[in-house]
Amino acid sequence: MTEVGNSRDDSVPLDLLQSLYLNPILSPTSSSSFARSAAPAPASASTHTRTDSVTTECYGPSTVRDWPAAVAFTTRTTFPPVKKLAPQQRKRILVTGGAGFVGSHLVDRLMFLGHDVVVLDSFFSGNKTTLSHWVGHPNFELIRGDVVEPILLEVDQIYHLACPASPKAYQRNAVKTLKTSFIGTQNMLGLAKRTKARFLLSSTSEVYGSPTVHPQPETYWGNVNPNGPRACYDEGKRVAEALTYGYARQDGVDVRVARIFNCFGPRMSADDGRLVSNFVVAALRGEPLQIYGDGSATRSLMFVHDLVTGLISLMDSSYADTPVNIGSSDEGTVLSWAEAILSLVRDLRAAGQISPLPAGKRESVIEFLPEVVDDPPRRRPDTTLARETIAWEPKWTVQAGLEETIRYFAALLAE
Numbered sequence: 001m002t003e004v005g006n007s008r009d010d011s012v013p014l015d016l017l018q019s020l021y022l023n024p025i026l027s028p029t030s031s032s033s034f035a036r037s038a039a040p041a042p043a044s045a046s047t048h049t050r051t052d053s054v055t056t057e058c059y060g061p062s063t064v065r066d067w068p069a070a071v072a073f074t075t076r077t078t079f080p081p082v083k084k085l086a087p088q089q090r091k092r093i094l095v096t097g098g099a100g101f102v103g104s105h106l107v108d109r110l111m112f113l114g115h116d117v118v119v120l121d122s123f124f125s126g127n128k129t130t131l132s133h134w135v136g137h138p139n140f141e142l143i144r145g146d147v148v149e150p151i152l153l154e155v156d157q158i159y160h161l162a163c164p165a166s167p168k169a170y171q172r173n174a175v176k177t178l179k180t181s182f183i184g185t186q187n188m189l190g191l192a193k194r195t196k197a198r199f200l201l202s203s204t205s206e207v208y209g210s211p212t213v214h215p216q217p218e219t220y221w222g223n224v225n226p227n228g229p230r231a232c233y234d235e236g237k238r239v240a241e242a243l244t245y246g247y248a249r250q251d252g253v254d255v256r257v258a259r260i261f262n263c264f265g266p267r268m269s270a271d272d273g274r275l276v277s278n279f280v281v282a283a284l285r286g287e288p289l290q291i292y293g294d295g296s297a298t299r300s301l302m303f304v305h306d307l308v309t310g311l312i313s314l315m316d317s318s319y320a321d322t323p324v325n326i327g328s329s330d331e332g333t334v335l336s337w338a339e340a341i342l343s344l345v346r347d348l349r350a351a352g353q354i355s356p357l358p359a360g361k362r363e364s365v366i367e368f369l370p371e372v373v374d375d376p377p378r379r380r381p382d383t384t385l386a387r388e389t390i391a392w393e394p395k396w397t398v399q400a401g402l403e404e405t406i407r408y409f410a411a412l413l414a415e
């Protein structure tokens, strides 16, 4: 695969995207000018060069008159090349939670496509390093702020992603998760109403709870425990959906809702707590892969570049009637995913693509722990609607996505 995207207009070369999360870490010597040689620029691309600084010879009395232009260091950063869009095509896009795992990949894509991107993030579960490569770019703005506070901005589109997504993170502060889902979504819908921006809510497969219908179509209303440990997220996202359609019906806000199914990829944090990051990190460290329960629960795994393509396709489509499942049909048991990850790590090690096991460590084993409360026993999206309305379906195999993720974590752990 050389391009990522759904159509000619929204495609970005894969190696450009990779250069922002993989190449610089894998080859430290290339870090100062990464993307330049590895990645061909798209046809109509412009490169911005930032030069902060002036001279390093400013300490003698003769140069004092140059103050304050002179500073004591010189930095020079070449930004990755971005498309140059005509003013009528170029949008001002707000991404809440843009410093998070999914948000940062979405921001990379929107930046490469040539838009003006504003990120609003509280850094509760996001991380500044995911976007550091754009800081200072004229098309990019990073605001530290919490969506539970209203904000005044002028934008054309809002991708509302802000909310911790891993069960470990969203259960850590259940009330905060609920406030983010309700008040945060209300604030962003209010902003959409005022600015007439199109609004996309990142919802979740967790609105289906422990499903009694399989696979899950958007018409299924779900089976959620309203007061269990996952309720803060499941019910939070359900009320966020209700609010979204409330603003659409009552105030004419132009809305889209994506129900996201088990996404993984580079930039998940090593202690994120979800299946793929936990198993990959454990396998790389030579520690046990811990399965909660007997490993028979199923999940359908989707690689992050596919998700981002789905989000952009949905935002830019005319389909606004109902939520749309964005997920992969590649369903497997938790045990089968653990075994697949162990075997891929073994193969990549044998091929010399990642470093050998740490000294004194043996290859990981699988360990079974007690199951967690209300863990959905199975999950697979029915993606007919996505195919029919936004012409989207995943292009990455789970194996290709896992290999990319393993290389990323191997590089991260080696740092």
Ligand SMILES: O=C(O)[C@H]1O[C@H](OP(=O)(O)OP(=O)(O)OC[C@H]2O[C@@H](n3ccc(=O)[nH]c3=O)[C@H](O)[C@@H]2O)[C@H](O)[C@@H](O)[C@@H]1O
Pocket (backbone or CB within 6 Å): 164, 165, 166, 167, 203, 204, 205, 206, 260, 261, 262, 263, 273, 274, 275, 276, 278, 279, 290, 291, 292, 293, 297, 299, 334, 372, 375, 376
């Ligand atoms: O993407 C989704 O559809 C939703 O799924 C996730 O929830 P969950 O499916 O429980 O995600 P994981 O924490 O990755 O767990 C998947 C399965 O693996 C198991 N698991 C996870 C981690 C681990 O170390 N061991 C283990 O056995 C879990 O018990 C569960 O059965 C996230 O909570 C949501 O943000 C997201 O919207």
